[in-house]
Amino acid sequence: MAGRGSRLRPHSLTVPKPLIPVAGQPIVHRLVKDIVKVLNQPIEEIAFILGDPAWFGDDVVSSLESLAQSLGAKATIYRQDQPLGTGHAIMCAKDSLSGPAVIAYADTLIRADFNLDPEADAVIWVKQVDEPEAYGVVKLNEKKEIVELVEKPDTFVSDLAVIGIYYFKDVAVLKEELQHVLDNNIINGGEYQINDGIKGMMAKGKIFKTGEVSEWMDCGNKTVTLETNQRMLGFLTADGEEQLVSNSVTLENSKIIEPCFIGENVSLINATIGPNVSIGNNCTIENATVKNSLIQNHTSIKNANLDEAMIGNHVKYNGEFTKISIGDYSIME
Incomplete structure (x- = not known):
């Protein structure tokens, strides 16, 4: 590696x-x-x-x-x-x-x-x-x-x-x-x-x-990483061996459409998440729809409609684009 x-x-x-x-x-x-x-x-x-x-x-x-x-x-x-x-x-x-x-x-x-x-x-x-x-x-x-x-x-x-x-x-x-x-x-x-x-x-x-x-x-x-994320979520859901949505996730007027992985201390506010979404720890997603996407840790997403997006760690995103690819420590407001 x-x-x-x-x-x-x-x-x-x-x-x-x-x-x-x-x-x-x-x-x-x-x-x-x-x-x-x-x-x-x-x-x-x-x-x-x-x-x-x-x-x-x-x-x-x-x-x-x-x-x-x-x-x-x-x-x-x-x-x-x-x-x-x-x-x-x-x-x-x-x-x-x-x-x-x-x-x-x-x-x-x-x-x-x-x-x-x-x-x-x-x-x-x-x-x-x-x-x-x-x-x-x-x-x-x-x-x-x-x-x-x-x-x-x-x-x-x-x-x-x-x-x-x-x-x-x-x-x-x-x-x-x-x-x-x-x-x-x-x-x-x-x-x-x-x-x-x-x-x-x-x-x-x-x-x-x-x-x-x-x-x-x-x-x-x-x-292909987004495709792999989607396929792996399907396999893991069918296997039933892993807890994919943390108990610490808070939902406020939001819904999760499986399959999804959602990590620790994630806040969903007026959001629709899924299908085929992975979200890391300590993220906030507000006034947004996210599907077929991969989001890492410590990231804030607002006012977004995301599909086939890949977003890194410590990102702040507020915008209208859908198919985005943003690395770590990026800000779009």
């Missing part, structure tokens, strides 16, 4: 993208919890690869340590000081690369329910997509084993897109192959890639299988 999340600016200018909340929880928190739920086995360690300490500071580290502890695991923090690719990022955590492991990129969310194939040396999670030419896809043989990774194929290879989550029965094998990639300066797209390590494993006969997810939700930019 070392990237700067430039496509999600202005929201990622003050908060690292993996810590931007979706449906009330930071993206990386939801991802880690969902992976742990899918694996359904004890997790000993969660290693987080972060970027510059000036950006991913002590508050980020504390948040991630608390996340790991809540799942019965220890947190290990590593730093990637240069953006040299996925293979390089993974090798920044080489001291943790032993035994069974999952590797995941922290800007995507999933819904899945399956058992890991005991015959596989590794599993690559995939999702069936309508436009495979826009993705990296897997090629399968007659045994349903992955035999090739193809990036944005010009001709049809398969419609199973790689979503950026991998399982390795012994991740030390990947570590060995990625060390070969680094030592021999094997570069694709100007970076050291995990795919070159995986291809090395395949060349030595390691068996790769697919694990399919039922849902794959991106958080790369404002539009």
Whole structure:
């Protein structure tokens, strides 16, 4: 999770993208919890690869340590000081690369329910997509084993897109192959890639299988993040496992149209909220209608009719626009 999340600016200018909340929880928190739920086995360690300490500071580290502890695991923090690719990022955590492991990129969310194939040396999670030419896809043989990774194929290879989550029965094998990639300066797209390590494993006969997810939700930019927020609220409402509207919410001549997430100490005055809205803690929304939107903490909204809006922390907004994207500490009055 070392990237700067430039496509999600202005929201990622003050908060690292993996810590931007979706449906009330930071993206990386939801991802880690969902992976742990899918694996359904004890997790000993969660290693987080972060970027510059000036950006991913002590508050980020504390948040991630608390996340790991809540799942019965220890947190290990590593730093990637240069953006040299996925293979390089993974090798920044080489001291943790032993035994069974999952590797995941922290800007995507999933819904899945399956058992890991005991015959596989590794599993690559995939999702069936309508436009495979826009993705990296897997090629399968007659045994349903992955035999090739193809990036944005010009001709049809398969419609199973790689979503950026991998399982390795012994991740030390990947570590060995990625060390070969680094030592021999094997570069694709100007970076050291995990795919070159995986291809090395395949060349030595390691068996790769697919694990399919039922849902794959991106958080790369404002539009898809709002879509992911909407879909996640629907899933959470159907699951019934989380309280989505805090008991501390005060309503004055207002109504909530589910599904919504509303945090602590939120005041709604002459407001209609929902559907598909997430609101963080300590917000006030007055004389407003808000739907299909994501609002973070300590924000005041007045005299607004918002749809497909994404609003950061400590914002004051009073205006007539609907599809807005406002970063932290902004004022529009």
